[in-house]
Amino acid sequence: MNISTITEQYIRERLTKGVRENGRGMMSFRDINLEIGKIPxxxxxxxxxxxxxxxxxxxxxxxxEPMRDKPDEGSIMTGAELLPLAHHSYDAGPPSAEAVELARVVDRGIRAANIIDVKKLFIEEGKSWNVFIDLYVLNYDGNLFDSATLAAVAALYNSRMPKYEGEKVIREGNLEKLPIGNLATSCTYAKVAGTTVLDTDGSEEDFADVRMTISNDEKHVRAMQKGLGGAFTPGEVDKLVEASFEKSKELRKIIQGTRGD
Amino acid sequence: MKKIVLPGDIIADKPLRLDHTIVEEGKTCSTVIGMFDEAAGSLIPLEGLWYPQPGEKIVGIVEEAKLNTDVITLNAPYKGLIISKFSETSMVNGDIIEATVKELDKTGTIILVRPRVLYGGKVLAIKPSKVPRLLGKNDTMIRQITDGTKASISVGMNGLVWVKGGNSDLATDAIIRIQEESHVSGLTERIAKMVGSTGQPHQPQPQQQG
Amino acid sequence: MGNSANKPELIIDGRRLDGRTPEQLRQIKITANPIRNAAGSAFIEWGNNKILAAVYGPREALPKHTQDPNRAVIKCRYTMAPFSSLEEHGRPGMNRRAIEISKVTREVFENVILTDLFPGNEISIFIEVLQSDGGTRAAGITCASVALAASGIPMRDMPFAVSVGKASDTLIIDMNKIEDNYSNADMPVAINPRTKEINLLQMDGELTPEEVHRGLEMIQKAGETITKIQREALKAPYEKVNEKYKASI
Structure with a gap:
């Protein structure tokens, strides 16, 4: 028993009245702020x-080495760390199920949408580029799926492409950009106190009954993941897919805005 | 002259009996980031923790109600304990209570007396170092908020604040603002303006889906 | 990495590879409280190093067997992000180096935090190296020191740390990665600025007794600058809010 039980009552009370923190709409994101190139x-x-x-x-x-089943492509590896400095409940140690799910959902969205043009990552027989995407959670206040996906796509979109010359990797100097094949983003919804909302903050997420992440590009849904113990109806899923296509326009614009060209 | 001091700063070349300081080699040093007023001889921490004193009021949550004792969560590095045979209030797990500190024992447990259950409402956690500012001199600041918002508020010295009824959203905003601007002069006036006696309703607008 | 065959000349005409003099620190910038969930936190940019430190607690020490009935226990975890270096992708989490650095860092703060005020509790210090360019343990300690002060946890003093090294025959303060790779000695030290106590001292390579003495003097001198930057970072948030209202008062 702790403060969260009391917060729960309060959040439920407010959501049934149709009110969220800071007067936010049910289907709005909080303010999004992206900083590119923080780690040169x-x-x-x-x-x-x-x-x-x-x-x-x-x-x-x-x-x-390329993957055995895809000998002429580069490979992608995504990892997530819920750092103990990000929240009082995060422990040091091997990745939790929560962290593994986060990494895999973000990875699927990126892979399925062909955001990285993996064919261009082939070097020579038996050699290709491995792309490591590390998701580092520094402060937790809900909706890690969308924040990690957005940041990962923005980071890829602005990545440099190292050169491989004479058995050596050149990571500095005049380099091309990583070949990008597509842009996709995700929207994560949750049902809290019977109300479906976009982009839950930490205290809303604590009391969510069910969650749905939808990744899409301009034309297609690319990945979906339902989470937590509750359920959605087929009709609800249709509506959320539709909402995601609408919302993702804003998100793609934000990512496109991070690159000068 | 008031000035900001940091851990390790020498504030006097002689031993002083002052909270949040230590005396080493005959000199008094601050142990915290705080506001030191040499004339008044006071050191008020700007950040941090609660050091319970007998007679202080707390707000807590019943963690474990047992037959003889109730364990109270205080959002602090101490646990609260109520010995039930001295108390006629019956509680269940999850109840919000206010109570008074009787003593702090050596194991870090606080014995609490005179508990009262607070029904409904919500609990905010603020920095314990900001509680004196939230109360104000002779409770002027907190009275200003309750008058302006008509909310019922109970402030615990441990940094938990219970808010219920009236315009509790506005009261919450005011409390958070006091926490953030506690050391800036003119705060009382700004809060007065914010919760205003003009009776301006401050309701976040409900928004429709989509 | 440290290949003596193509070792670069670390000092030419009294200047180092990045143009610094032997006694010159890299640029240091500290921001207090970037992590909202923590009791206190700090972000340090020290040359190309970028390091976050955050403090949680005092809170009940768990698991229970780690509790000390007389004082708070201090836990410390130093780790490096897998993308932090200019070389290949690293492994996340703890390796033997990180375990040792975590331990010596914890011991620095055991000497300054007033642990006896919080029996049964723990104070956790997390140091996350996001980008590394040599001297991360010293920068991490300097940063954690600010995070602790920002949390209000009582301390006897506010330590700083920096290392001194030797390139050819010259002592140089605050080595970056390349200097570290090719130097003849490295000596990271943490000091309490008020009491002058040495809380951390490690050394490897070769130094004469006289060089050890001179190195410690250089560290203390550099400490004046570092301490000043730590203090300004802690005071800045308070001064900033004051600025905001100066116009309206």
Missing amino acids: NAEGSAEINLGNTKVLVGIKMDVG
Whole structure:
């Protein structure tokens, strides 16, 4: 028993009245702030502040072996760290199920939408580029899925492409950009106290019954993930898909705005 | 002259009996970031923790109601304990209560007396170092808020604040603003303006889906 | 990495590779309280190092067997992000180096935090290196010191840390990554500015007794600058709010 039980009553009371923190709409994001290139040592990086949620994404690329089933492509590896400095309940230690789910959902959205043009990451027989996407949660206040996806896509979109010359990796100097094939973003909804809302903050998320993440580009849904113990009806899913296509226009604009060209 | 001091700063070349200081080699040093007033001989921490004193009021949440004792969460590095046989108030887990500190024992447990259950409302956690400012001299600041918003408010010295009824959203905003601007002069006037006796309703506009 | 065959000349005409003099620190910038969830936090940009430190607690020490009935226990975790270096992708989490740095950092703060005020509790210090360019343990300690002060946890003093190294025969303060790779010695030190106590001292390489003595003097001198930057970072938020209202008063 702690403060959260009391917060729960309060949040439920407000949501049934149709009110959210700071007068936010049920289908609005909190303020989104993206900073690109915070970690110049990495091939690409982006820090997002979505309300009080803060996620830093770093992109690294190394030369390695292609996957056996895709010998002429580069590979993608996504990892998530819920750092103990980000929330009092996060522990040090091996990745929790929560962190693994976050990494996999973000990874699927990026992979399915062909955001990275992996064919262009092939170097020579037995050699290709491995792209490491690390999601670093620095302050938790809800909706890690969308903040991590946005930051990851923005980081990739602004990444440099290292060169491989004479068995050596060149990461500095005049480099091309990482080949990008598409842009996709995600929208995550949750049902809290019977009301479906977009972009839950930490205290709303604590009391969410069910969650749905939808990743899409301009034309297609690219990945979906339902989470938590509750359920949606097919009709509800249709509506959320439709809402995501509308919302994702804003998000794509934000990502496009991070690149000068 | 008031000035900001930091941990380790020497504030007097002689030993002083002052909270939040230590005496080393005959000199008095601050142990916290705080506002030191040399003339008044006071050091008020700007950040941080609550050091319970007998007689102080707290707001807490019943963590474990047992037959003989109730364990109270105080959002502090101490646990509260109510010995039920001395108290006629019956509580269940999750109740919000206010109570008075009787003593702090060596194991970090606070014995609480005179509990009262607070029904409904919500609990805010603010920095304990800001509580004196929230109350104001002779409770002037907090009275200003309750008068302006008609909300019922109970302030615990441990930094938990219970708010219910009236325009509790406006009261909450005012409390958070006091926390953030506690050391800036003219705060009382700004809060007066904010909660105003003009009776301006401050309701976040409900918004429709989509 | 440290390949003596193509070792670069670290000092030419009294200047280092990045143009600094032997006694010159890199640029240091500290911001207090970037992490809202923490009791106190700080972000330090020290040359190309970028490091976050955050403090949680005092809170009940868990698991219970770690509790000390007489004082708070201090827990410290130093880790490096896998994307933090200009070289290949690293492994997240703790390796042997990180475990050792976490331990010596914890011991720095055990000497300054007034732990006996919080029996049964723990104070957790997290240091996350987001970008590294040599001297991260010293920068991490300097940063954690600010995070602790910002949390209001009582301390006897506010330590800073910096390392001194040796390039050819010259002592140089605050080595960056390349200097660290090719230097003849490295000695990171943490000091309490008021009491002058040394809370951390590690050293490897080769130094004469005289060089150790001179190195410690250089560190104390550099400490004056570092301490000043730490203090300004802590005071800035208070002065900023004052500025905001100066116009309206």
